[in-house]
Amino acid sequence: MNSYMKIAKELSEDNLKTNVGGPFGACVVKNGKIIGKGSNHVLSNNDPTAHAEIIAIREACKNIGSYDLSNCELYTSCYPCPMCLSAVIWANIDKVYYGNTKEDAEKIGFRDDYIYEFIKKVADNNIDSNLLKLECIDREETIEVFNKFMQKNDKTIY
Numbered sequence: 001m002n003s004y005m006k007i008a009k010e011l012s013e014d015n016l017k018t019n020v021g022g023p024f025g026a027c028v029v030k031n032g033k034i035i036g037k038g039s040n041h042v043l044s045n046n047d048p049t050a051h052a053e054i055i056a057i058r059e060a061c062k063n064i065g066s067y068d069l070s071n072c073e074l075y076t077s078c079y080p081c082p083m084c085l086s087a088v089i090w091a092n093i094d095k096v097y098y099g100n101t102k103e104d105a106e107k108i109g110f111r112d113d114y115i116y117e118f119i120k121k122v123a124d125n126n127i128d129s130n131l132l133k134l135e136c137i138d139r140e141e142t143i144e145v146f147n148k149f150m151q152k153n154d155k156t157i158y
Contacts (some may be wrong), residue, residue, distance in 0.1 A: 004029055004075040005099060011039040011052065012077040020044035022110065026052040026076040028060035028069060028093070035072070036060025052076060053084035057091050067158055069093045078105050082115045090158075 001009075004027055011025025021040030028036040038055025042048055053076050061067055069091040074080075078100040080088060088096055102112050118131045127134055149155060 004034070005097060007034065007037065008075045008077045009099065011037060015039050021050065024052040024077055026056040026074060028056050028072050028074055030072045035063045049083065051081065051084050053080050054087055057087050067091070073097065081112045082119060
Protein backbone atom coordinates (compact mmCIF):
# COMPACT_ATOMS: atom_id res chain seq x y z
CA MET A 1 0.00 0.00 0.00
CA ASN A 2 1.18 3.53 -0.77
CA SER A 3 2.66 5.01 2.42
CA TYR A 4 0.66 8.25 2.18
CA MET A 5 -2.59 6.44 1.45
CA LYS A 6 -1.82 4.23 4.43
CA ILE A 7 -1.76 7.36 6.62
CA ALA A 8 -5.06 8.58 5.14
CA LYS A 9 -6.57 5.14 5.82
CA GLU A 10 -5.26 5.10 9.40
CA LEU A 11 -6.71 8.57 10.02
CA SER A 12 -10.08 7.41 8.70
CA GLU A 13 -9.87 4.24 10.79
CA ASP A 14 -9.14 6.24 13.96
CA ASN A 15 -12.51 7.95 13.49
CA LEU A 16 -14.24 4.58 13.92
CA LYS A 17 -12.92 4.58 17.50
CA THR A 18 -13.34 8.25 18.38
CA ASN A 19 -16.65 9.05 16.63
CA VAL A 20 -15.47 12.62 15.95
CA GLY A 21 -16.78 12.35 12.39
CA GLY A 22 -17.17 10.09 9.39
CA PRO A 23 -14.61 7.49 8.31
CA PHE A 24 -12.45 9.83 6.25
CA GLY A 25 -8.76 10.76 6.40
CA ALA A 26 -6.40 12.79 4.23
CA CYS A 27 -2.88 14.16 3.98
CA VAL A 28 -1.18 16.78 1.83
CA VAL A 29 2.30 15.97 0.53
CA LYS A 30 4.90 18.33 -0.92
CA ASN A 31 8.25 17.11 -2.20
CA GLY A 32 7.78 13.77 -0.49
CA LYS A 33 6.98 15.30 2.91
CA ILE A 34 3.61 15.42 4.66
CA ILE A 35 2.76 19.05 5.35
CA GLY A 36 -0.84 18.58 6.50
CA LYS A 37 -3.05 15.80 7.84
CA GLY A 38 -6.69 15.63 8.76
CA SER A 39 -9.59 13.40 9.61
CA ASN A 40 -13.28 14.22 9.50
CA HIS A 41 -14.34 16.23 12.59
CA VAL A 42 -17.85 17.26 11.55
CA LEU A 43 -19.44 15.84 14.71
CA SER A 44 -16.88 16.90 17.33
CA ASN A 45 -16.54 20.42 15.90
CA ASN A 46 -20.24 20.85 15.04
CA ASP A 47 -18.88 22.04 11.70
CA PRO A 48 -20.23 20.65 8.42
CA THR A 49 -17.07 21.89 6.66
CA ALA A 50 -14.68 19.94 8.92
CA HIS A 51 -13.99 17.27 6.30
CA ALA A 52 -10.66 15.46 6.32
CA GLU A 53 -9.47 17.14 3.11
CA ILE A 54 -10.38 20.63 4.36
CA ILE A 55 -8.60 20.09 7.67
CA ALA A 56 -5.52 18.71 5.88
CA ILE A 57 -5.49 21.67 3.47
CA ARG A 58 -5.85 24.18 6.32
CA GLU A 59 -2.99 22.56 8.24
CA ALA A 60 -0.78 22.41 5.14
CA CYS A 61 -1.37 26.09 4.35
CA LYS A 62 -0.64 27.08 7.93
CA ASN A 63 2.53 24.96 7.99
CA ILE A 64 3.99 26.48 4.82
CA GLY A 65 2.59 29.99 5.39
CA SER A 66 0.74 30.17 2.09
CA TYR A 67 -2.72 29.70 0.59
CA ASP A 68 -1.05 28.22 -2.50
CA LEU A 69 -0.42 24.48 -2.46
CA SER A 70 0.97 24.25 -5.98
CA ASN A 71 3.23 21.24 -6.47
CA CYS A 72 1.38 19.36 -3.73
CA GLU A 73 -0.58 16.15 -3.79
CA LEU A 74 -3.57 15.13 -1.72
CA TYR A 75 -4.03 11.55 -0.53
CA THR A 76 -7.53 10.89 0.72
CA SER A 77 -9.34 7.78 1.82
CA CYS A 78 -12.35 8.64 -0.37
CA TYR A 79 -13.14 10.57 -3.53
CA PRO A 80 -13.57 14.19 -2.39
CA CYS A 81 -17.06 15.63 -2.05
CA PRO A 82 -17.89 18.74 -4.13
CA MET A 83 -16.85 21.10 -1.31
CA CYS A 84 -13.50 19.36 -0.91
CA LEU A 85 -12.92 19.21 -4.67
CA SER A 86 -13.50 22.96 -4.78
CA ALA A 87 -11.02 23.50 -1.93
CA VAL A 88 -8.45 21.35 -3.74
CA ILE A 89 -8.85 23.48 -6.86
CA TRP A 90 -8.71 26.77 -4.91
CA ALA A 91 -5.54 25.54 -3.18
CA ASN A 92 -3.89 24.69 -6.54
CA ILE A 93 -3.18 21.11 -5.51
CA ASP A 94 -1.84 19.32 -8.58
CA LYS A 95 -3.00 15.74 -8.02
CA VAL A 96 -5.46 13.84 -5.84
CA TYR A 97 -5.10 10.17 -5.00
CA TYR A 98 -8.21 8.63 -3.49
CA GLY A 99 -9.13 5.21 -2.14
CA ASN A 100 -12.89 4.74 -1.95
CA THR A 101 -15.22 6.04 -4.67
CA LYS A 102 -18.13 8.46 -4.30
CA GLU A 103 -20.39 5.46 -4.92
CA ASP A 104 -18.76 3.70 -1.95
CA ALA A 105 -19.52 6.78 0.20
CA GLU A 106 -23.13 6.74 -0.96
CA LYS A 107 -23.45 3.06 0.02
CA ILE A 108 -22.54 3.90 3.63
CA GLY A 109 -25.02 6.79 3.80
CA PHE A 110 -23.20 9.94 2.66
CA ARG A 111 -25.30 12.14 0.36
CA ASP A 112 -22.83 13.72 -2.01
CA ASP A 113 -25.10 12.66 -4.89
CA TYR A 114 -27.63 15.37 -3.94
CA ILE A 115 -24.95 18.01 -4.26
CA TYR A 116 -23.65 16.69 -7.58
CA GLU A 117 -27.25 16.69 -8.88
CA PHE A 118 -27.75 20.27 -7.69
CA ILE A 119 -24.52 21.44 -9.35
CA LYS A 120 -25.62 19.82 -12.59
CA LYS A 121 -28.97 21.61 -12.41
CA VAL A 122 -27.21 24.94 -11.86
CA ALA A 123 -24.88 24.25 -14.80
CA ASP A 124 -27.88 23.39 -16.97
CA ASN A 125 -29.66 26.60 -15.84
CA ASN A 126 -32.35 24.47 -14.27
CA ILE A 127 -32.04 25.45 -10.60
CA ASP A 128 -35.64 24.73 -9.66
CA SER A 129 -34.49 22.48 -6.85
CA ASN A 130 -35.87 21.41 -3.51
CA LEU A 131 -32.32 21.25 -2.12
CA LEU A 132 -31.52 24.98 -2.24
CA LYS A 133 -33.01 28.12 -3.75
CA LEU A 134 -30.63 30.68 -5.26
CA GLU A 135 -31.72 34.24 -5.98
CA CYS A 136 -29.64 37.25 -6.93
CA ILE A 137 -30.72 40.44 -5.10
CA ASP A 138 -29.32 43.96 -4.68
CA ARG A 139 -26.54 43.45 -7.23
CA GLU A 140 -26.57 47.15 -8.05
CA GLU A 141 -25.27 47.86 -4.54
CA THR A 142 -22.99 44.87 -4.04
CA ILE A 143 -21.24 45.31 -7.40
CA GLU A 144 -19.92 48.67 -6.17
CA VAL A 145 -17.44 46.89 -3.89
CA PHE A 146 -16.23 44.72 -6.78
CA ASN A 147 -15.78 47.83 -8.93
CA LYS A 148 -13.70 49.43 -6.16
CA PHE A 149 -11.64 46.25 -5.88
CA MET A 150 -10.88 46.37 -9.61
CA GLN A 151 -9.46 49.88 -9.12
CA LYS A 152 -7.14 48.92 -6.24
CA ASN A 153 -3.44 48.98 -7.08
CA ASP A 154 -2.48 46.72 -4.17
CA LYS A 155 -4.99 43.89 -4.75
CA THR A 156 -4.00 40.25 -4.71
CA ILE A 157 -5.80 37.83 -6.98
CA TYR A 158 -5.75 34.23 -5.79
